[in-house]
Amino acid sequence: MDARTWMKELDKGTVRPLYICYGPEKYRMREFIDYVFRKCVPDDLREFAVTKYDLSETSLDDVLEDALTMPFMAERKVILASNAAFLTGAKESTKVEHRPERLLDYMKSPADFSVVILTVDADKLDERKKIVKLLKDNGSMAPFVPLSADDLLQWVKRQADAFSFRLGTGAAEALLLSAGTDLQALRSELEKLSLYAGSGGTVSVEDVDGMVARTTEQDVFMLIDHIVRLRKEKAMTVFHELLLKKEEPIKIAALMTRQFRMLLQVKELERQGYSQQQMASQLGGHPYGIKIASEQGKRFSFEQLASILASLADLDYGMKTGRVEKTLGMELFILKLAV
Structure with missing residues (x-):
């Protein structure tokens, strides 16, 4: 049932x-x-x-x-x-x-x-x-389990309808990238966007980017999304925003490692024929996050992802031992990937 x-x-x-x-x-x-x-x-x-x-x-x-x-x-x-x-x-x-x-x-x-x-x-x-x-x-x-990726998008759009405004093209996806998949947090952000848009108004991707507060984890998620889509300027902007929030480059690198490891795991489970819902259960993630990881992983081969993880491990070691200047090391790593 x-x-x-x-x-x-x-x-x-x-x-x-x-x-x-x-x-x-x-x-x-x-x-x-x-x-x-x-x-x-x-x-x-x-x-x-x-x-x-x-x-x-x-x-x-x-x-x-x-x-x-x-x-x-x-x-x-x-x-x-x-x-x-x-x-x-x-x-x-x-x-x-x-x-x-x-x-x-x-x-x-x-x-x-x-x-x-x-x-x-x-x-x-x-x-x-x-x-x-x-x-x-x-x-x-x-x-009561997490909504599938498609159902979550539809839930966001229904909530916007209930608040009497609409989400423009790509705005629902941008909201999920920024706010994450927690339904209570999403509803709070949608309520805030409804006050901004007014009854019958429309919220754009730019409105979401400007108004929705992102957690550090979501910032890193978006940073990697920009890297995957070869938007190096936007990737660098997100990285410097993280620095302005006093986030340590070592922590940012650790969160990037976790996400790239997720990409590798999703790619392997896809090869074995797992569905996104099954992968979410296996990896302890949300189906929408699995969907995004699947899309992001298409740009990389198994070998490339393994190489990225190895490079992140080297970067982490270099930053912790003082051999690599933290900010410069992260900047060079991002620029190398987003090409």
């Missing part, structure tokens, strides 16, 4: 008695939970019809007892219980005892006036457990 299917069901008026949410993408999880609230409980009754529990402090028995109690003033209530660690393989650190089998008993005859949402702070659940297998089979659980 996946969250999109759940949301389509909710749009059609189908509400499940139990939703179990887990996975690394917490922003999407919060979006879904808010969607359940909106679909199931009128805004003016939210205070009476939404109850929140922490399962590290409250037993599952108490949560289910609440689910069997009629709602006050509302036709339906929503119960949100976080930290359902008993569904994972991790050893529970809480003294609260849970009886997971009670959840299966409840699902045999759930209250039609209650919606129970359990959240799990884990990327995976323990599918060796009988309860996890059964709840998975009946569609009660879904992972």
Whole structure:
């Protein structure tokens, strides 16, 4: 099961008695939970019809007892219980005892006036457990994972539409290069851009470059993108901006090494037939970052990437031992690559 299917069901008026949410993408999880609230409980009754529990402090028995109690003033209530660690393989650190089998008993005859949402702070659940297998089979659980590269671009554009402005050609891609792939950070930047553009306005690539604050990691990501696209003037500009931010050339070189290593790993996994989503899981990156790494890596052969990594290792050694002047060494390295 996946969250999109759940949301389509909710749009059609189908509400499940139990939703179990887990996975690394917490922003999407919060979006879904808010969607359940909106679909199931009128805004003016939210205070009476939404109850929140922490399962590290409250037993599952108490949560289910609440689910069997009629709602006050509302036709339906929503119960949100976080930290359902008993569904994972991790050893529970809480003294609260849970009886997971009670959840299966409840699902045999759930209250039609209650919606129970359990959240799990884990990327995976323990599918060796009988309860996890059964709840998975009946569609009660879904992972919240990072959006694919294409879905992330569409998400950015939908958010811009929601803020009543549009992103010009290349602006969505420029935003992702500058702000990264964290959905909460992206939404904040989109809100800021909406205030700049005004209702019905358009944001260009230049607007994004001028208004979106980049982290050091994103600066280095963009630096390498300029190098790959042979834009040496822009690459040098980004490097000097990093120096103005008091970033050490040794740190910049280390971040460049990490990114070029990613290019080499992606190229190798592509050769083995991995999809971008599979590579993201294997390398611990975001699918959009994998997509960009794949595009960047097309300019280089395996041998060239290995040579670049070796050169970065030599540069790092030279800077740390004082044999190479740090700023000049980095400048020469960038100019050598961007030709």
